[in-house]
Amino acid sequence: MTIRIVTDSTSDISPEQAAAYGITVVPLSVFFDEETFLDNVDLDNEGFYQKLQASATLPRSSQPAPAKFQEAYLRLIEEGATGIISVHLSANLSGTYQSACTARDSLSEEQRTIPIEVIDSKNISAAMSIGLFKAVEEAKQGLGIEEIKANLIDHYERTKLFAVLDTLEFVKRGGRIGGAKALLANMLSVKPIISLKDGTVIPVEQPRTRNKAFARIAQIVSESEPLETLAIGEAGEEVGKQLYDVLKESYAGEIKRYKLGAVIGTHTGPGTVAIVTVSAKK
Structure with missing residues (x-):
């Protein structure tokens, strides 16, 4: 059997990783004013x-059209796939999952000759991609x-994501604030920790400094053990290294590092x- 994996670019899988694992990545679009870029294709x-x-203005992102997913599905069918699993970021954050469902459901009986399963990961970035790599194996x-x-x-039910932000301004302006509205009063004076619950952004805590935020993250890790996987997603090398150094003081296992891509950024x-x-199986 040849089961193939499809995802979208919010999984933050690099082109090199996609090629190595044979994962098909359908990119979202990122807009800077009048400029349009395909995520991690035209703009790394x-x-x-x-x-x-x-930029003086906040960029925007947009989900792929159903036709883009159909193109991917039909190509994989032609290549001999016996089944397709299409995994996407939280449906509460984007219409990408629905776009993939529409693409699958719009295929004719002649075209849809194999099973196509579309999954809402209720996650984003490395919280999606780690599971995809396991699925390929x-x-x-x-x-x-x-x-x-x-x-x-x-x-994905055992996966949790916690993010430390410099500010909630981008979350607010991007319209994805969700339950994190409670943090807005002190937005400019804290390094907020947010998480996802059922695929929706929620507030966790409001540390006053990055050092305190990182110390709290390390505590969350220790309270979450035993872990199957621990990974860092970083917008930049420096901030990722800072958190890595803090975590290594108390966590003995491997800590993988991933890049946060344009859409989450x-x-x-x-x-x-x-x-x-990723908590260990009980």
Whole structure:
């Protein structure tokens, strides 16, 4: 069997990783005023954050049209896929999941000759991609589509993301504030910690300094153990290294590091750093 994996660019999988794992990435669009870029295709992460800091206006992002997902599905079918699992960022943050569902459901019976499973990860960035890499390995081992899907859903249920922001301004202006509205009163004087619950942004705490925020993140990690995976998602190398050094003081396991891409950066801003924890199976 040949089960193929499709995702969108908010998984922050690099082109090199996508090629190595055989994952099809359908990009979202990022808009700076009148300029349009395909996420991580026309504009890489470094270029995005440079433009973000230089731009007088907040960029916008937009989900792929259903036709883009249909193109991906049909190409994989033609290549001999026996099943497709299409995994996307939280439906509460974007219409991307719905766009993928529309694409699947609009295929004719003649076109849709194999099962296509579309999954709302209720996550974003590394909180999505870590599970995708595991799904690829399971497909190589010969697991069936239903088993891979069930394992992915279980993986995402055990996955949590906590992000430290320099400011909530970008989340507010991007319209993804959700339950984090409670933090706005002190937005300019804190380094807020936010998380996702059922795919929606929620506030966690409001430390006054980055050092205090990182200390709280380290405490969250210690309270979450035992962990299957711990990873850092970073908007920049420096802030990622700072959090890594703090975590290594108390966490003995491997800490993987990933880049936060343009779409999440549009709504969280430069200076953002996050952790992704995957709790061990009980």
